[in-house]
Amino acid sequence: xxxxxLIAALMLVxxxxxxxxxxxxxxxxxxxxxxxxxxxxxxxxxxxxxFTDAGTxxxxxxxxxxxxxxxxxxxxxxxKRDALAFSTALExxxxxxxxxxxxDLFSASVETLSEHKQEALSLLADALTRPRFDTxxxxxxxxxxxxxxxxxxxxxxxxxxxxxxQAAFPNHPYGQQAAGTEQSIKSFTRKDFETFRQRYxxxxxxxxxxxxxxxxxxxxxLLDTTFGGLPKQFAPExxxxxxxxxxxxxxxxxxxxxxxxxVTFGLQGLKRSxxxxxxxxxxxxxxxxxxLNSRLAAEVREKRGLAYSIQTMQESFxxxxxxxxxxxxxxxxxxxxxxxMRDTIAQAKTxxxxxxxxxxxxxxxxxxVLSLDTNSELAGFLISMQLNKLGPNYLEERNAKxxxxxxxxxxxxxxxxxxxxxxxxxxxGKTQEAK
Amino acid sequence: xxxxxxIKALRHGIAAxxxxxxxxxxxxxxxxxxxxFTLKNGMEVIVVENHRVPAISHVLWFKIGAADDxxxxxxxxxxxxxxxxxxxxxxxxxxxxxxxxxNGGEQNAFTGHDATAYYANIAxxxxxxxxxxxxxxxxxxxxxxxxxxxxxxxxxxxxxxxIDNLPRPLFLEQMDAALYLxxxxxxxxxxxxHEMEGLTKQDVLDFHARNYHAGNAVLVVSGDVKSDExxxxxxxxxxxLPAGPTIVRQWRKEPPQLAPRRITMTHKNMRQPEWRRIYxxxxxxxGQKEKLxxxxxxxxxxxxxxxxxxxxxxxxxxxxxxxxxADYNGLTRGPGEFTLYATPAPGVALSAIEAAVxxxxxxxxxxxxSETEVARAKTLLKADMIYDREGLQNLAYTLGWFRMIGLxxxxxxxxxxxxxxxxxxxxxxxxxxxxxxxxxVTGMLLPEAxxxx
Numbered sequence: 001x002x003x004x005x006l007i008a009a010l011m012l013v014x015x016x017x018x019x020x021x022x023x024x025x026x027x028x029x030x031x032x033x034x035x036x037x038x039x040x041x042x043x044x045x046x047x048x049x050x051f052t053d054a055g056t057x058x059x060x061x062x063x064x065x066x067x068x069x070x071x072x073x074x075x076x077x078x079x080k081r082d083a084l085a086f087s088t089a090l091e092x093x094x095x096x097x098x099x100x101x102x103x104d105l106f107s108a109s110v111e112t113l114s115e116h117k118q119e120a121l122s123l124l125a126d127a128l129t130r131p132r133f134d135t136x137x138x139x140x141x142x143x144x145x146x147x148x149x150x151x152x153x154x155x156x157x158x159x160x161x162x163x164x165x166q167a168a169f170p171n172h173p174y175g176q177q178a179a180g181t182e183q184s185i186k187s188f189t190r191k192d193f194e195t196f197r198q199r200y201x202x203x204x205x206x207x208x209x210x211x212x213x214x215x216x217x218x219x220x221x222l223l224d225t226t227f228g229g230l231p232k233q234f235a236p237e238x239x240x241x242x243x244x245x246x247x248x249x250x251x252x253x254x255x256x257x258x259x260x261x262x263v264t265f266g267l268q269g270l271k272r273s274x275x276x277x278x279x280x281x282x283x284x285x286x287x288x289x290x291x292l293n294s295r296l297a298a299e300v301r302e303k304r305g306l307a308y309s310i311q312t313m314q315e316s317f318x319x320x321x322x323x324x325x326x327x328x329x330x331x332x333x334x335x336x337x338x339x340x341m342r343d344t345i346a347q348a349k350t351x352x353x354x355x356x357x358x359x360x361x362x363x364x365x366x367x368x369v370l371s372l373d374t375n376s377e378l379a380g381f382l383i384s385m386q387l388n389k390l391g392p393n394y395l396e397e398r399n400a401k402x403x404x405x406x407x408x409x410x411x412x413x414x415x416x417x418x419x420x421x422x423x424x425x426x427x428x429g430k431t432q433e434a435k
Numbered sequence: 436x437x438x439x440x441x442i443k444a445l446r447h448g449i450a451a452x453x454x455x456x457x458x459x460x461x462x463x464x465x466x467x468x469x470x471x472f473t474l475k476n477g478m479e480v481i482v483v484e485n486h487r488v489p490a491i492s493h494v495l496w497f498k499i500g501a502a503d504d505x506x507x508x509x510x511x512x513x514x515x516x517x518x519x520x521x522x523x524x525x526x527x528x529x530x531x532x533x534x535x536x537x538n539g540g541e542q543n544a545f546t547g548h549d550a551t552a553y554y555a556n557i558a559x560x561x562x563x564x565x566x567x568x569x570x571x572x573x574x575x576x577x578x579x580x581x582x583x584x585x586x587x588x589x590x591x592x593x594x595x596x597x598i599d600n601l602p603r604p605l606f607l608e609q610m611d612a613a614l615y616l617x618x619x620x621x622x623x624x625x626x627x628x629h630e631m632e633g634l635t636k637q638d639v640l641d642f643h644a645r646n647y648h649a650g651n652a653v654l655v656v657s658g659d660v661k662s663d664e665x666x667x668x669x670x671x672x673x674x675x676l677p678a679g680p681t682i683v684r685q686w687r688k689e690p691p692q693l694a695p696r697r698i699t700m701t702h703k704n705m706r707q708p709e710w711r712r713i714y715x716x717x718x719x720x721x722g723q724k725e726k727l728x729x730x731x732x733x734x735x736x737x738x739x740x741x742x743x744x745x746x747x748x749x750x751x752x753x754x755x756x757x758x759x760x761a762d763y764n765g766l767t768r769g770p771g772e773f774t775l776y777a778t779p780a781p782g783v784a785l786s787a788i789e790a791a792v793x794x795x796x797x798x799x800x801x802x803x804x805s806e807t808e809v810a811r812a813k814t815l816l817k818a819d820m821i822y823d824r825e826g827l828q829n830l831a832y833t834l835g836w837f838r839m840i841g842l843x844x845x846x847x848x849x850x851x852x853x854x855x856x857x858x859x860x861x862x863x864x865x866x867x868x869x870x871x872x873x874x875x876v877t878g879m880l881l882p883e884a885x886x887x888x
Contacts, residue, residue, distance in 0.1 A: 083751070091811050092811055140757075143757045154705055256704070257704065291532070328592075374825045
């Protein structure tokens with residue numbers, strides 16, 4: 001009895017908040033703005049620059065894989081340094097530099113000991129504004145991309161994901177093969193990457209976040225020297241259109257010889273700007289986002305022992321959104337697991353309870369600080385705050401927005417989103433064709 | 436590129452979190468914000484203060500792992516870890532998970548060959564709650580029969596998902612079984628399927644009674660908390676647990692290894708061949724901690740990144756490979772491993788890769804590396820230690836892991852000094868000792884159509 005009381009008492013305590021993290025908007029003499037959180041506890045610094053609408057959806061038709069290959073190439077020689085000299089300059093100071101492209105965003109990030117911040121940012125400036133794209137480097141990265149493509153082609157997860165994306169986003173860049181095709185990878189020339197840099201890595205579409213051991217006064221001139229040389233105008237070759245998933249559901253089985261069947265299922269999701277975004281976040285936690293506590297985990301793993309993991313996720317892109325999930329199960333039970341999944345989701349459309357909403361809110365608010373305990377995680381969050389125009393006080397305001405979800409609002413979003421008729425459900429595993 | 440780190444991952448472990456890693460003070464000379472003490476029942480406690488966010492990470496480690504699985508019962512330590520979530524006399528199955536989630540916490544557990552750990556990350560004022568729940572399940576488990584059977588299905592499903600579906604994990608199991616002639620590292624943490632199918636609830640309860648005692652546990656609490664608070668709470672919640680019998684871990688040892696081993700595996704779902712070699716290597720757990728740092732420097736010089744010798748020679752200059760790395764893991768209780776890996780460029784035979792790798796190995800055995808190479812590796816190793824001071828978990832995990840393999844907090848504090856002391860000759864000597872083909876397995880994983888390398 002005593003133990004239960006202890007737990008009940010603890011649950012009433014409010015979720016922890018960010019008292020210390022003050023977001024500052026710092027503008028350089030040259031007019032470049034970064035969002036900064038000072039953190040002087042360790043001699044470390046993270047700088048992150050994200051270019052919007054410069055991700056893999058920017059790849060023109062026939063040039064699939066361009067953004068991905070460009071991200072591989074930016075650290076392969078810049079300014080006066082060839083690839084080896086550039087890597088050596090980073091390693092000698094233990095600077096960590098990374099480039100990445102997702103569907104919408106191209107990001108550069110640098111982590112450094114604060115004693116090397118000048119050199120780190122000077123190298124970043126070189127990579128972003130003066131990449132060399134030397135023939136040797138292009139050919140080496142081309143060979144790498146071709147072998148990576150082969151490795152992807154042997155991965156059932158990738159094959160499934162690709163087929164699902166193509167079905168969910170037909171005739172839209174989100175459905176393209178972001179890793180590139182053998183043909184496109186073989187066709188790229190230096191000019192393709194130079195075009196990408198000049199049109200997409202610009203001041204017109206950059207967001208900058210800085211977290212760590214630096215003051216606003218130190219940062220200001222560095223913003224100009226690092227980002228001042230970027231081209232001014234964002235000049236995309238095509239506009240990425242808004243996209244919805246097809247209204248008709250779809251089911252497809254892909255043949256692949258292995259002991260399990262992997263399943264991906266998904267529906268239209270909500271964009272970050274949707275007023276019901278947090279209601280959908282709560283709903284996702286209840287249905288499949290909440291690890292072992294979700295309804296899907298209870299039905300498929302805990303009650304039936306059919307899967308090791310089953311989870312769902314809402315993914316908001318700049319021009320579309322999905323709510324999708326996945327699991328894997330032994331092939332002979334795949335039909336049963338699929339049925340359990342469909343039934344669970346059909347039921348969640350109408351019978352979410354107040355207790356579930358409360359539990360979801362407690363987790364989502366309480367765990368917020370856990371994902372923001374490093375400079376890089378905070379820098380990533382500052383980028384997302386800028387991208388979604390959430391305002392500099394959002395770190396403190398966010399949990400109140402989650403708390404505002406009610407049983408009615410979550411049930412309303414369940415009605416809106418959870419439509420088993422519209423499921424796009426793809427599986428990969430042994431089918432009749434495979435035998 | 437792989438980041439170097441002192442702890443790479445739980446050795447072959449089933450880890451929910453990657454163990455990032457590594458020690459040292461942020462500014463040379465600063466003491467680590469670490470205190471440690473031992474409860475009367477023998478339970479060790481390490482506190483890592485980090486006041487960045489108002490949260491804590493509570494990790495309860497046990498010096499017991501898959502290498503302790505009894506004969507014919509591979510996978511038992513991991514199955515036991517799963518049944519730790521299936522109820523006690525006070526909390527029903529799944530309630531542990533529910534309570535922590537309702538309090539805004541994340542939790543999970545992982546099993547390796549050397550150790551098993553249970554963690555919860557949560558708001559700092561919930562520390563008493565976590566201790567209550569953890570101490571409760573150490574006292575005893577009461578899973579019901581059906582729950583235990585369904586969970587056995589779940590771990591077998593986990594094996595299919597992580598291993599049986601995919602050529603590379605299957606290949607790595609074959610490599611380990613060839614590398615170790617006798618040591619339990621030859622058996623996978625998750626277990627062989629035919630033995631997992633025979634595991635019972637009683638096996639788990641016996642395993643628990645034998646091993647889950649305060650005297651076999653190390654608690655690490657990191658985050659926004661003071662050492663004194665943790666001490667008072669640990670005495671309150673864990674102090675009454677029995678010390679338990681002293682556990683003698685008897686692992687089979689490797690006999691002299693007298694012949695190089697080779698594995699060629701083809702798999703119907705492979706498209707891109709790969710080459711790998713694993714050498715047995717010195718480890719901290721086998722009393723060779725002074726050999727770790729020269730080998731970590733060697734790892735960097737040979738295959739630690741784009742400036743490394745193997746990358747420059749095989750990927751950049753000779754265009755034989757498209758990916759290449761070296762990896763040394765000596766933070767194990769049993770033998771360590773030094774691994775070399777390569778993906779061949781289109782059209783290149785694996786035999787050409789192997790010859791080029793062996794050429795570089797011969798070169799570093801023949802002549803010590805340059806001072807520049809050694810200095811760069813040391814800079815990276817010491818910087819990793821500062822980077823890993825960030826976050827609730829990194830330092831806490833490293834220290835917990837150190838205790839599991841017989842190292843101490845002091846060993847960790849001495850890491851930068853050990854790095855500084857490494858000379859080019861030490862690296863050459865380390866290469867001479869570790870690169871003995873008689874202590875290695877070389878493996879090729881190939882598409883079916885390409886049975887010949």
